[in-house]
Amino acid sequence: MSTTSRTLPNGRRPSVKDVAELAQVSLGTVSNVLNRPARVSTGTRERVEKAMSDLGFVLNESARQLRMGRSNTFAYVMLDATNPFFNDVGRGIELAAEEADLSLFLCNSDGRSAREAAHLEHLQQQRVDGILITPVDPDEPQLRRIVQQGTPLVIVDRANTSGQFCSVTVDDRLGGRVAIEHLVDRGHTRVAYVGGPSTMGQVRDRYEGARAAWDEAGLAESDLLHVETTTMSVEEGRVAGERLAGLPRRSRPSAVFCANDLVALGLLQQVISTGQRVPEDLAIVGYDDIAFAAGAAVPLTSVRQPRQALGRTAAELLIEETTEPDHEHQQVEFTPELIARTSTLG
Amino acid sequence: MSTTSRTLPNGRRPSVKDVAELAQVSLGTVSNVLNRPARVSTGTRERVEKAMSDLGFVLNESARQLRMGRSNTFAYVMLDATNPFFNDVGRGIELAAEEADLSLFLCNSDGRSAREAAHLEHLQQQRVDGILITPVDPDEPQLRRIVQQGTPLVIVDRANTSGQFCSVTVDDRLGGRVAIEHLVDRGHTRVAYVGGPSTMGQVRDRYEGARAAWDEAGLAESDLLHVETTTMSVEEGRVAGERLAGLPRRSRPSAVFCANDLVALGLLQQVISTGQRVPEDLAIVGYDDIAFAAGAAVPLTSVRQPRQALGRTAAELLIEETTEPDHEHQQVEFTPELIARTSTLG
DNA sequence: GAAGACGGTTGAAAGGTTTCAGGTCTGGAC
DNA sequence: GTCCAGACCTGAAACCTTTCAACCGTCTTC
Structure with missing residues (x-):
């Protein structure tokens, strides 16, 4: 109640200077109370602390950062905040950041390059200590520029082609492979891969893994269809379901491998709503x-990724990069695992 | 490639001063190029722009903020980033912020007061222009202090008791009411309310609405059970399912109303996995x-809230508060709507 | 040819913090 | 009585940007 900043003459917020004045000490002492309290005698410290709370003093982080040149803040630029996968990754990052006493800002690029660029620009201007990002395109030159200009950056869930960054990935080719091997094992000989846009590395890699496994199984090349979606959402999954339903009966696949679970869930809903049975009429694998x-x-068969570990590892790499002078970029790769459930097992 | 900041003697990043020097102009002119390009002659502007890109200049936002006293940034402190509900709210905020050319930082309190307090402190120090928050406890004194100290704050999805803030809510009592009325209409006479902890206003209000509807229907008070969970997660929903299953047959409810969808989905999974049928053996309503x-x-019967509109409206209120001098705090309340699906309709 | 207007540019001041080389004071050792 | 160590405190400088009054030429206008 007594702690309002409105006691200042103008509308200004109280600064260390005001605190110093009220407590009858110098600026330096106030700063010491804030940053090295042990150096200040008890009496003085208490006087300063009282002055702070009387004035409702809040440290101005901009000024501190300006002076210090660092912010103790990381940021994670998510590819799609509505996808629980990225939230779990974010949670892993958050936990590691919290342990290291770093703040974390989350930004959402929403899959749009322009939004991503705007966020990155802003974060760089804010002088965050490091950036974690699941990029729309890992070869975007802006990423390299950011590193060159001095902000460390770790790529999450994408490989980096250049070795210029640390990155943490899951082997998407292997993921695609195990999904298809599972379906082939269950006797499927005509399968659709649903996902897009193909500009997304994840979509491409999973397809390539699937394609490789398919070919190795000796199945006809044209019997692995690729149904491209515009985004990876539940809604697009439904649309893909309708497109499959529109195919002539004999060219319809008996199983679908979706590039992520949102698409798979949307497709599942659409299929069920038309009275088809899963997996009898159509088996589904998600990711x-x-x-x-x-x-x-x-219950959906899906390729599991170590979501939280992905985030945590990425954060730890970034912490290492910001603290160890002789840091070397690393590419960490996790292994995915197929979790078989009713949607393929019947 | 040529744009590296390493051309500076020490490891310093280039500043406007360096740009000015290289371009042979004064500091003021560089600033004008940045902020009022029209005031600068074409030749000079081009020279300055070239210098900027040659040096890899990145504006220091801390210094700008320090000087300007504002940051053009909002922040949304989410209660639970893993709950899609709050992500949809956040998306509404993001869209409104983007239209107003504001950056948005997302923070996750994860339902913990301590984490929330840390985030708020940090945001205040960062001098964000305004804060949106779904608080752990809307009566937390820190919230009032923040406003008194000059940072506008809007409460999202909670009522504020004091009228000290703007707030945007959905009528949770009504939501609880319609859920129970629906179940009563379907002939249920023994129902469990599952959710917690009761310290959460949402949990309490939905219960109160449910209770009121129950009493008005003339049903026995003790036939509306309250099963308390520790959090509102899928996992806790499963646990609650086990607890219900552990009840003696005749005291088991025929329907459950869950305080949110995560709990409902967890409970649904648990119930199905034990071979019970929904809704025949147990009807379920989510939120x-x-x-x-x-x-x-x-498919889950659930009480729908206008998630994105909730966020957008909150952001618009905050924008108004930061721009209109004679702003008056408003409480906006939306109305929830029951979406009936198979989990209660059979 | 003088006065004024105007486009373009300058440079100092301000904004709040941290740091650091020094300052003062106290008390103990000789 | 002198000297010194240590504890405590001071105040100026630095960080980088924006703003604004002032300035300089050039062009109009009468």
């Missing part, structure tokens, strides 16, 4: 194994 | 109508 996959209308 | 509710094992 990511988000929490909702197990609880879907038909 | 929020997140995207995954419709695609659950049994």
